[in-house]
Amino acid sequence: MPKYKMSLRRKLVIASWTRPTEGNIFGKLLLETTNVERYIEHLRETTDKKITISHVVGKAAAMALAQAPGLNGRILLGRYIPHETVDITYLVAIEEGGNLAKAKVDNTDQKSLVEICDELGAMAERLRSGKDENFKKSMGPLEALPSWLIRPILWLTGWLTSSLGVEMKMFGLERFPFGSCVVTNVGMFGLDEGYAPQTPFARVPIWVLVGGIKKQPVVVDDEIVIRPMLPVMATIDHRFMDGYQAGVMARVMREMFEEPWKLDGLDAPPW
Numbered sequence: 001m002p003k004y005k006m007s008l009r010r011k012l013v014i015a016s017w018t019r020p021t022e023g024n025i026f027g028k029l030l031l032e033t034t035n036v037e038r039y040i041e042h043l044r045e046t047t048d049k050k051i052t053i054s055h056v057v058g059k060a061a062a063m064a065l066a067q068a069p070g071l072n073g074r075i076l077l078g079r080y081i082p083h084e085t086v087d088i089t090y091l092v093a094i095e096e097g098g099n100l101a102k103a104k105v106d107n108t109d110q111k112s113l114v115e116i117c118d119e120l121g122a123m124a125e126r127l128r129s130g131k132d133e134n135f136k137k138s139m140g141p142l143e144a145l146p147s148w149l150i151r152p153i154l155w156l157t158g159w160l161t162s163s164l165g166v167e168m169k170m171f172g173l174e175r176f177p178f179g180s181c182v183v184t185n186v187g188m189f190g191l192d193e194g195y196a197p198q199t200p201f202a203r204v205p206i207w208v209l210v211g212g213i214k215k216q217p218v219v220v221d222d223e224i225v226i227r228p229m230l231p232v233m234a235t236i237d238h239r240f241m242d243g244y245q246a247g248v249m250a251r252v253m254r255e256m257f258e259e260p261w262k263l264d265g266l267d268a269p270p271w
Contacts, residue, residue, distance in 0.1 A: 007098060008139065008142060009098065009099050009100065012142070012150065012154070015147045015148070015150035015151040015154055016151070016199055016201060017197065017200070022198060023237075024235055024237065024238060025235075025236040025237075025238050025241060025246070026234070026235055026236075027234045027236065028193065028233045029231070029232045029234075029250055029254070030229050030230070030231055031257040032218070032228065032229055032230075032258075033229065034227060034228060035257070035259065035260055036053065036056055036257050036260045037213075038271070039260040039261055039269070040053070040260075042271060043113060043114065046270075049114050049117045050121070051113050051114070051117050052117075052185075053185070053187075054183060054185045054188075054210055055116050055117050055120070056113065056260060057183055057208060057210050058090060058105070058183045059088075059109070059111075059116060059256075059263045060253050060256040060257065060263065061088060061181050061183060061206075061208055061249075062086045062108035062109035062180070063252055063263070064253055064256075065086050065109070065181060065206075065249070066086050066109040067248055068248045069082055070241075071180075071240050071241055071249070072086055073180075075203075075239060076163045080240075083176065083179075085106060085107050085180075086109040086110075087104055087105065087106045087107065087108060087176070087180050088104070088105050088108040088180065088181050088182075089104045089105075089177075089181070089182045090102070090103045090105070090120055090124075090182075090183050091103075091182060091183070092123070092127050094127050101132070101135055102177065102182075103124055104177065104178065104179050105120055105179075106179075112263075112264045113263055133172065134173070134174070136172065137170070137171055137172025137173075138171055138173055154201040158200065161173050161174070161175060161176065161177050162178060162201070162202060162203035162204075177202075178202040178203070178204045179204070180204070181204060181205075182199075182202065182204050182207045182208065184207070185209075185210040186212075187210055187211045187213065187230075191212065192212045192214065192231065193209070193211040194209055194211070195209060195235050197235065198237060205236060205240035205241065206234060206235070206236050206237070206240075207236075208232060208233070209232070209233040209235075210232060211231035211232065211233065212230075212231075213228050214228070215227065215228050216228075216229045232253065
């Protein structure tokens with residue numbers, strides 16, 4: 001039998017979760033990407049930036065959260081406290097897929113897709129090249145610790161930074177490190193769809209997964225036609241959201257996919 005060395009990622013998983021006890025809501029939107037793909041192509045041609053569907057989903061989610069302030073916040077000592085900004089965290093695969101790191105874009109709802117692309121790209125490059133000092137400070141010391149000891153450390157640092165909003169620079173931890181929502185793309189790994197578990201130390205109410213775009217038969221004006229469709233899945237803390245808030249998010253997401261130029265504040269398509 002080959003030797004197995006437990007990775008830091010596996011330690012974090014074991015330290016983070018016990019058996020499921022929390023109330024979560026799971027939902028999926030199936031969104032047509034015809035206009036989105038055309039708008040992405042337009043931006044790539046006119047700006048020479050590698051805009052992706054992940055940037056679009058993150059910006060759309062941020063705009064939806066801006067219209068549903070009851071979701072954009074945190075729970076502290078049994079009280080809901082709204083965040084002052086809408087910040088979206090993207091998960092970045094590093095170490096050839098052996099680990100995950102976070103890249104938070106502040107004020108995502110107020111930034112253009114090009115600005116989000118530039119900011120996220122710069123953070124992802126630092127993480128993948130091993131030059132992100134905050135990541136080294138926060139993750140490095142955990143390498144040598146057993147999972148049972150990592151668990152209380154994660155709980156404490158998560159409560160301090162994500163609930164109280166304490167900055168811990170010496171450990172590479174910022175205030176509200178995971179922001180308002182976490183977005184990750186599983187479609188890029190060849191997965192059509194999936195759901196993320198809530199990560200206790202992140203204390204984020206919404207996790208959004210981007211699936212894979214596939215052509216599917218849909219009904220348009222009572223006719224069956226073939227359209228490119230994207231599944232977008234969400235895992236939601238039920239303490240923050242019920243059916244009404246979910247409906248607000250779904251409506252905004254659909255509107256942004258139907259008219260994606262509105263993500264950049266345009267009233268009409270630029271072509």
